Amino acid sequence: MVTIKEVAKISGLSVGTVSNVINGLETVSETNKKKVQEVIDRLGFKPSRIASSLSSKKTGNMGIIVPDVSSPFYSEMIKGISETLEINGLNIFLSGSNDNLDKETSLIKNMMYSWVDGLIIVPVYERENEPGILNELKIPVVLVNREIRGVKRDLVVFNNFKGAYNATAYLIKNNHKKIIILSGPKHSRSFEDRVIGFKEAMEEKGLYDGSLVFSCKYSEKSGYGAMHKALGKLQNIDAVFASSDLIALGAIAAIRERGLEIPGDISIVGFGDIYLSKYLNPPLTTIKRPFYNTGKTAVSLLLERISQQRKFSDFKSEPARIIMQDLLEVRKSVKVKSV
Amino acid sequence: MVTIKEVAKISGLSVGTVSNVINGLETVSETNKKKVQEVIDRLGFKPSRIASSLSSKKTGNMGIIVPDVSSPFYSEMIKGISETLEINGLNIFLSGSNDNLDKETSLIKNMMYSWVDGLIIVPVYERENEPGILNELKIPVVLVNREIRGVKRDLVVFNNFKGAYNATAYLIKNNHKKIIILSGPKHSRSFEDRVIGFKEAMEEKGLYDGSLVFSCKYSEKSGYGAMHKALGKLQNIDAVFASSDLIALGAIAAIRERGLEIPGDISIVGFGDIYLSKYLNPPLTTIKRPFYNTGKTAVSLLLERISQQRKFSDFKSEPARIIMQDLLEVRKSVKVKSV
DNA sequence: ATAATAAAATGAAACGGTTCATTGAACCGA
DNA sequence: TCGGTTCAATGAACCGTTTCATTTTATTAT
Incomplete structure (x- = not known):
């Protein structure tokens, strides 16, 4: 060498x-x-990057922590992050937290000792309102997708409320009345917002009722279970708003198992527009979230913050809060009824 | 600090x-x-990892280069890699080559200057039979999924031949006669093997004919085009063996556009078992490849090689060649005809 | 008690860069 | 010609570890 x-x-x-x-x-x-x-x-x-890192204290490495490296959402985001960092000659350290707080913490610490210049984190949500380590880190951190109460950091989130509102309103507009929501996990700000969006759209038309909310975990298996449960409890469900495409997947399976057709008997709207959604039969109408661009945005925010920190070593501007706009992607899983 | x-x-x-x-x-x-x-x-x-790297010349960082970070296959593999490395306290540097040789080369070089201890690469296939840089690297390298002629490196591949053979044989067994293959890109060893597997199974029953092979790129769009082309040229196609699930996706869309039913009119078998395949309607019968375990295996190979190199600095054992077994995942996209 | 040996601890060099106070050369004006 | 100023180049200190030849301490045998 x-x-x-x-x-x-x-x-x-x-x-x-x-x-x-x-x-x-x-x-x-x-x-x-x-x-x-x-x-x-x-x-x-x-x-040598190593030698230069040691003496300059800048490594050119950025740490990325997501709950699941293989998730269709996050892998899209990782792509956005990776391509943007690469343009700037920066490396990416990738890790999966498995949605486990202890693991997340240990990953963060590990990265600190690897001297990453900055961190992009999709934080674990179950943290008992403890900002904890996230507020203490001395390097720039950008949080993505999930907002944690009490954490003062740059943030890129989706407008979950609006997305859910629009999805629900779309169902209502198409003359669906009995609409349930498969709401996703509690303790998660983004899922809560979706419930609120759902609720607001429903209440506007006097359609809301607490019994229409079914909570489940963020997975197809859990969506499957919740949908079966809903089908067991409620009669004549017109439509389902699944607050994640993954949940929608499970719900679809459950609906089919009952011999019902989509969208003939039950309409369904998902949330997230994962890769597969447009290939489903029928293609899933869903809320699209621009994960690739979210990754890009997170990187710009991070780089901006890093350069700021280098210029004015003690200067701390207010954390940015960027809201990515969700978009209703209309496909074929909702029955379009004329009034 | x-x-x-x-x-x-x-x-x-x-x-x-x-x-x-x-x-x-x-x-x-x-x-x-x-x-x-x-x-x-x-x-x-x-x-500090940086300081310790500089003096010990071991960074504990492994480089991973895949064509597409967000691909459902590779993100699954990355998960396997990432989780296995983590257990060993190692970091992962991730990059996407975009299936572009120049980019791959520059990524590799960049990683070398970041002193990664080892490299796991899904190599770009179009390299004009030039082993080039892959043979020259002085650090341990494990190649995954694609075999490059002339490259003497540890390798983890799938048994594409056998998988394709089994898929085709399964179609034949179920009394399909006119079976086409959507073959995927040329120059790709793994896709070539699938064609050979198809051919062999067909020839055994005297069913083979060159006109049954339609090549296309590795994408749903290309599969869509190829299927339309096939439908235009050939009459009474019984079944399609798509040499990738992505291609199958496009093919399914094309088949439907012609008003044909799956599996009623045409059966289809995919290759790869991507995440979405089991959620398709009908769920796609496909060849499952254990990507997660492939990632794990690649890591063990790499770590093995690294420790070997450290023990006997000049010792080079023959490159390993591990073949992961493909498995036919029977679902609902093939019409089961009794003879 | 002493020499020989083994075990433990030391501290300086090395890793490959960056940084900055210092030096040296070049240029300018008076 | 000399002092002052500017511009380039220098090289040693430093970053935080590991490593290893050397020294110190402890242990054992005689």
Whole structure:
């Protein structure tokens, strides 16, 4: 491995000068710049990131922590993050927290000791309102998708309320009356917001009723169970608003098992527009969330914060709060009834 | 940030001794081990990975390069990799090559300068038979999923031949005669193998004919186009073997557009068992590939190779070649005809 | 009690860069 | 010609570890 010393020796200049050339400092004469650059090219020298990290205290590594690395949502986001970081010559450290707070904490700590310059985290939601470590970290952190009470950090979230409201309103507009919501886990701000959006749209038309809310976990299995439960309890359900496409998947299976048709007997709207939704039969009408762009946005926020921190080492501007707009993606899983 | 020096000073011992305690060396007396450990615990000290990397030349970072970070296949594999590495306290550097050779090369170089200890790569296939950089890298490398001619590296692949053979044989067994294959991209060893598996199964029953092979790219869009083309050219297609679930997705859409039913009119078998396949209607019969376990396996191979290299610095055993077994996952997209 | 040996602890060099106070050369005006 | 100023280049200190030759301490045999 070629080192800066060899470059210095061969080009007959000092290590300091070579370093200045590498970093584009303007204090080097044109002659020497060229001379050094030639040697660098000839030897194929690239400065070691490790050494440079140690002395400059900037690693160029960003840590990413998501609950599940393989989730269709997050992997889309990771792609956005990864491509954006790459443009800036930065590396990404990826880890999955498995939605487990202890693991998240240990991952964060581990990353701190790997000296990441910044962190993008989709935080575990069950944390008993303890901002804890998230507020204490001394490096820039951007939170994505889930807002944690009491945590003062840059944030990129979706407008879950509006998305749910729109989805529900769309069902109502198409003349559905008895609409249930498969609400997703409690303790999760984003899922709560979806319930509220649902509730608000329903109440506006006097359709709301607490018994229409069925909570379940964020998975197809849980959606499957909840849908069966709903079908058992309630008669004549017109439509289902599943607050996640994953939940919708399970619900669809359950509905079919009862011999009901979609959208003939029951309409369904999902939330999230995962990769597969448009390939389902019928293609799932759902709320689309721009995860790729969310990843990109999170990175810009992070880089912005990092450069700010470097310029004014003690300056802390208010945390940003960026809201990505959800969009109703109309496909075929809702029966369009004319009034 | 607490450093090893402070730990040394406070515990009244030398830096070297503290380092030995950290690394579990047996040359430290029990008394001092305890003393140091206490100070470490009290101060919450953790050695900096950066510093330790620089001096030991082991970073504990592994590079992962896949064509597409968000692909359902690879994100599953990444999960397997990530969870296995984590157990060993190792970090993962993730990047997407976008199936572009130049990008792959530059990613690899970049990782080299970040001093990763090892690399797991799903290589770009279009490389004009140039092993190139892959053979030259001085660190352990494990290739996954795609075999590149002339590259002598540890490898984890699927038995694409057998999978395709089984899928085709299954169709034949169920009394399908006119079976086409949507073959996926050329230049790709894994897709070629699938064609060969298809061909062999067909030939055994005298059913093969070159006109049954339709090549397309690895995407639903391309599968959609190829299926339409096939439907235009050929009459009475009994069944389709799509050499990827993604291709199957497109094919299904095309088949439906022609007013045909699955599996009533045409049966279809996919390849890959992506996340969504079991949720399709009808659920897609497909070849399942254990991507999660493939990730795990790649990691063990890599770690094995790394420790080998550390023990005998010049020792090079033959590259391993692990074949993960594909499995036919029977669902509902094939019409089961009794003969 | 002493020499020989084993075990434990030390501390400086090394890893490969960055940074910055210092030096040296070049230039300018008087 | 000399003092002052500017611009380049230097090289040593530093970042936080590991490593290993050397020194110190403890143990054992005589």
